[in-house]
Amino acid sequence: MPGHYETLSIEKKGEVDWVTLNRPERLNALNPQLVNDLLDYFQSLYMDHSVRVVVVRGAGRAFCAGLDLKESSAAGSRGERHGPVAGLMSQRRISEIVMRMRRAPQPIISLVHGPACGGGFAIALASDVRIAGQSARMNAAFIRIGLSACDIGVSYFLPRLVGVSVASELMLTGRFIQAERALRVGLVSEVVADDALAAAAQPYIDEMLATSPIGLRLTKECLNMSVDAGSLEAAVAMEDRNQILASQSDDFREGISAFLEKRPPSYHNR
Numbered sequence: 011m012p013g014h015y016e017t018l019s020i021e022k023k024g025e026v027d028w029v030t031l032n033r034p035e036r037l038n039a040l041n042p043q044l045v046n047d048l049l050d051y052f053q054s055l056y057m058d059h060s061v062r063v064v065v066v067r068g069a070g071r072a073f074c075a076g077l078d079l080k081e082s083s084a085a086g087s088r089g090e091r092h093g094p095v096a097g098l099m100s101q102r103r104i105s106e107i108v109m110r111m112r113r114a115p116q117p118i119i120s121l122v123h124g125p126a127c128g129g130g131f132a133i134a135l136a137s138d139v140r141i142a143g144q145s146a147r148m149n150a151a152f153i154r155i156g157l158s159a160c161d162i163g164v165s166y167f168l169p170r171l172v173g174v175s176v177a178s179e180l181m182l183t184g185r186f187i188q189a190e191r192a193l194r195v196g197l198v199s200e201v202v203a204d205d206a207l208a209a210a211a212q213p214y215i216d217e218m219l220a221t222s223p224i225g226l227r228l229t230k231e232c233l234n235m236s237v238d239a240g241s242l243e244a245a246v247a248m249e250d251r252n253q254i255l256a257s258q259s260d261d262f263r264e265g266i267s268a269f270l271e272k273r274p275p276s277y278h279n280r
Contacts, residue, residue, distance in 0.1 A: 015047040019069070025062040026215055034070025039078035040129045045104055048133075052110035059279060062226065063218050064114070065211055066137060067121040074130025076151050077104075104129060108136035108163040112234060115227040117218055121207040122198070127151040132162035135171065138230065139214055140197065142189040143204035148197075154184040170237060172197050222261040223279040228252040 019030040029051065031038035038044070055061060068074055111118055111133070120134045123143030128151035134140050150168070153159035159181035169177035172195045180187055189201045202210045218226060232248050239245040256262055260280040268275035 015051065017041070017044040018047045018051060020051070022061075025060065025219060027061050027064045029064060029066050031066070031068045031074055033078075034068075034072075036078055036080075037070065037072035037075035037125060038068040038130070039075045039081075040104065041078040041081045044078075045107065048107045049103065049110065052107065052114055055110075055114040055116055059223065061116055062223060063215050064116050064118045065121060065208075065215070066118060066133065067207065068123065068130075072124035072130070073120070073122045073126040073146070074133060075125045076128025076130050079155075105162050108132055108167075111136040115230055117226065117230055119211050119214055121211055122146045122148065123204045123207060129162050132164050132167070135167035136163055138233075139199055140192075141207060141210050141214075142192055142198040142201045143207050144189055144201060145204050146189040146192065146198075146201075147186045148192065149184055149186045150181045151184060153181065159184060220274070222256070222259070222265060222275070222277045224256050224259055224261060228256060 017031070017033050019032045021028040021030075031044065033039065033041070033044060055064065107129075117139065118137040119139045119141065120137035121141050121143070122134050124145050124147070126134050126146060126148040128149075131148045131150060134148065150159040150161070150164050152161045152164075159165070164181065165177075168181065171177075172180075176195050179185070187195075187197065189198070192198045193201050199214075200210060221229075229252075232245075232252050235248050236245040239248070261275075261277045264277060265275050
């Protein structure tokens with residue numbers, strides 16, 4: 011059931027889920043169980059209106075070191091993965107994680123410290139907001155092990171975040187980008203001491219929770235759509251639809267009243 015996982019620790023603080031990748035002995039590398047747990051968790055968010063914000067972080071010394079190559083190699087030696095069909099099915103299960111993250115209507119904040127490599131890099135990129143600890147080091151590790159750097163959505167997210175030139179540099183070389191440079195190129199919102207990551211996330215959470223539930227969800231949805239909109243007209247059509255939907259809610263009327271009365275709004279998602 012959602013909330014009870016072998017490799018994820020989920021702490022619910024009101025309307026916020028604090029999700030910790032919990033394989034610290036393996037630097038939170040993605041093994042089949044962690045992949046399954048992430049798939050189930052992010053799928054469960056879609057219709058869950060009790061969760062408004064999600065924070066993702068890693069236990070121990072890393073955010074996520076990517077695919078667990080030891081487990082992957084062991085599975086291959088046992089004949090559990092062979093041939094293109096089985097390989098594609100396994101690959102698609104991993105890439106589905108980031109697609110479910112983007113479909114989730116809740117904003118996702120990733121707190122990145124230590125290595126965020128390969129699949130861990132992809133999870134960070136698929137988040138809505140990234141805050142880096144000073145130890146953060148991220149890379150598209152796949153190209154360093156005989157694969158393409160275009161994997162798990164990285165070729166989609168990275169150039170949209172940092173531009174094609176920097177994305178090309180990072181993906182064609184597999185080189186690491188450290189926290190300070192990640193801040194300079196707009197990959198992360200801020201850099202703080204590793205032990206200050208949770209505190210740094212709190213102002214973002216507080217401000218998101220101060221918005222109306224429908225306004226927050228529609229904003230993430232429209233941002234997703236607008237990134238790939240074929241024209242200004244397409245983006246504006248989505249924006250217009252969202253504003254009309256939100257303006258019919260009781261929460262919109264409450265937001266106006268609270269603004270005029272100079273008090274915090276009390277939203278009820280109606």
